[in-house]
Structure formats: C-alpha cells, structure tokens
Amino acid sequence: MVLEYVTDPSDPRLTDYTRMRDVELRKSLEAERGLFLAEGEKVIRRAIGAGHPIRSVLTTDRWLASLRDVLGDATVYVVSDEVMAGVAGFPVHRGALASMERLPLPSVETLLKSLAGGPRRLLVLEDLADHSNVGAIFRSAAALGVDAVVLSPRCADPLYRRAVKVSMGAVFSIRYARMDDWFRGLAQLREAGFRTLALTPDQTATPLDAVALTERVALLLGAEGDGLSSHWLEEADEAVCIRMSAAAMASGVDSLNVVAAAAIACHDLMRSAG
Structure with a gap:
C-alpha cells in the first residue's frame, strides 16, 4: 500500500x-x-x-x-x-x-449463451433513468436469485456511484449486459428461448402470480412514470400485472413504484426456478 x-x-x-x-x-x-x-x-x-x-x-x-x-x-x-x-x-x-x-461488458448474445441449463430468469430494464432505482432493482434481483439483467441502450448505468451505493454492491454479484439494438432487443431474447413478460399496472393483464412460467423467462420493466414503451408492450409474449387490492384500487392507489414492483415481481418470478 x-x-x-x-x-x-x-x-x-x-x-x-x-x-x-x-x-x-x-x-x-x-x-x-x-x-x-x-x-x-x-x-x-x-x-x-x-x-x-x-x-x-x-x-x-x-x-x-x-x-x-x-x-x-x-x-x-x-x-x-x-x-x-x-x-x-x-x-x-x-x-x-x-x-x-471497469471490466469489459459482455454482449447480450454472450450473456445469453452463458445461461445454459435449468430454469433461467432475466430482468430486462427499459430506459430507467434514475440511478437509485437501477441500484435498488439490482439488489432485489441479486437477493432473490435472478440470473442476469439486460439493459436497454438508454438505461441508467449500474456502475454510477449512486447506483452502486444503493445496491450495496449487488451490482457486482449479478451478471448484466446492455443491448445495442432497442428495436430488435426482444426478438434476440426470444431467439435464445426466453418468453418475454411485460410488467404493466393494467389490472386487465394476467396476474404474474398466476402465470405458468416456462423454463426461460425474461421480465420486462419500464421507465419510471411512463412504463414500458408501446413497442415493447406489443412485442412481448404476454402482458402481466401485480394484483392490487380492491380497496387500494377504490382509493386511487392503482400501481406501485418501479422498485417495489420489481421486488415483488422478482419473488414471483423465482417461484418455479429453484
């Protein structure tokens, strides 16, 4: 020293x-x-x-x-x-x-090829701008056993100081990669055998805890406020939601922030992966 x-x-x-x-x-x-x-x-x-x-x-x-x-x-x-x-x-x-x-970041293709054998679970983050939210989501993903995270091209940097701090270093314990092509990004996941589920606050979507999960699942999370883009919602294999209570809906509480939604979704996502 x-x-x-x-x-x-x-x-x-x-x-x-x-x-x-x-x-x-x-x-x-x-x-x-x-x-x-x-x-x-x-x-x-x-x-x-x-x-x-x-x-x-x-x-x-x-x-x-x-x-x-x-x-x-x-x-x-x-x-x-x-x-x-x-x-x-x-x-x-x-x-x-x-x-x-920094260490060299793998391509999405390389990351997906490394996920061989057994049930696999991905989080895919589209255009999240808040570094604290990205760090907190990485922490939930690492804690609950998600295999890897894929970022859209415009998603905030997981190694930005605030993201690293909020994640308590979890950004170093879970693999991730960044897409080069946002428009074809979901097609690349499907080609690798992943079923894409788009998380939405729309309560007419299939509840995530009721979805029959396949071996390889990628859960899509959208930006703060706006949620997933219309392109990704249309491209996804299925739209899913987190059930809200009737009382909450009646009082106008119809959604969760992206960090809370991610934590609950990660828990649901892993129920058939272990």
Whole structure:
C-alpha cells in the first residue's frame, strides 16, 4: 500500500473524485476513462472481489485500518474529514471512496449463451433513468436469485456511484449486459428461448402470480412514470400485472413504484426456478 497524505481538495491527484455532484461531468469521465466510484468498505470489498482493479482509494485515517487487508499495493490518498467533504461535495459517512477500473461488458448474445441449463430468469430494464432505482432493482434481483439483467441502450448505468451505493454492491454479484439494438432487443431474447413478460399496472393483464412460467423467462420493466414503451408492450409474449387490492384500487392507489414492483415481481418470478 502506498500512502499519500493530501491536504488540498483541489490537488490534481484527486481528479477522479472531484466534482462528483456534476452528473454530466461524471458520466463523461466514467465513459472516457473506464472508471467508476465505489463508496464504503462493504461496496469496495465487493468490487475488489468481483475482480475490478483499484486505481486509487480516498479515505481518512479513521477508516484506513478496516481496508488494509484488501488494498494490496494500491495508492491510498489519506485526507481529513473536511478535505473529504470538500472533494466529494457531501459528507462521506462510510469513510472511503475507491476509484475502480471497469471490466469489459459482455454482449447480450454472450450473456445469453452463458445461461445454459435449468430454469433461467432475466430482468430486462427499459430506459430507467434514475440511478437509485437501477441500484435498488439490482439488489432485489441479486437477493432473490435472478440470473442476469439486460439493459436497454438508454438505461441508467449500474456502475454510477449512486447506483452502486444503493445496491450495496449487488451490482457486482449479478451478471448484466446492455443491448445495442432497442428495436430488435426482444426478438434476440426470444431467439435464445426466453418468453418475454411485460410488467404493466393494467389490472386487465394476467396476474404474474398466476402465470405458468416456462423454463426461460425474461421480465420486462419500464421507465419510471411512463412504463414500458408501446413497442415493447406489443412485442412481448404476454402482458402481466401485480394484483392490487380492491380497496387500494377504490382509493386511487392503482400501481406501485418501479422498485417495489420489481421486488415483488422478482419473488414471483423465482417461484418455479429453484
């Protein structure tokens, strides 16, 4: 481990960590440099365990000891709490940030070929824009045993700092890939033997807990607010819903947010996969 003590938040050695509040800048830096930021001991450990190389670590003296065993020969910038907050733009309660290198993302074709044998369950996310929602959905998918996640081309990045944080590192424990072609994306899944189920709040759709699930199922989740596009709804093999109670419907509560819906749907999806 190489320790370097830094006292100025504008020190150029901390470039990976600065201006994290500027979303467009962070997206640009992450794409250009192939990096992402992991926050907190648990998340950093999971990222290292998934094979992501460490570029550097930013932490305080108080949190350094808890990470010593996994940092190897990494460069560690040690700062005060005040400098840490100045760099990040907010108090870092989990005590450490790590700049990590991304691993090559498999193509959807490669991912699907890797899912051989036995019942298989996919989540397919279309155009979710909120990184927190993406992170929370990855956490539910990993916790409930979903095999992999497929993202539409415009879906938010699972390795964006907020998504990684909300997922508690679950983004490192479940395989995922991003489509190149949104228009033909569902056809590619069907060609691989997956039955596509489009989750909708429409209560005239088949209740998900009543669907006879086949060996290979892909559940489609749409963007916050608008839901699935009309193209994907038409292309899917079947529209499905989560049953809402009559009392809820009568009081005007006719749907769930995408994170809650995803958690319930993942549970239903796995009932015949184990």
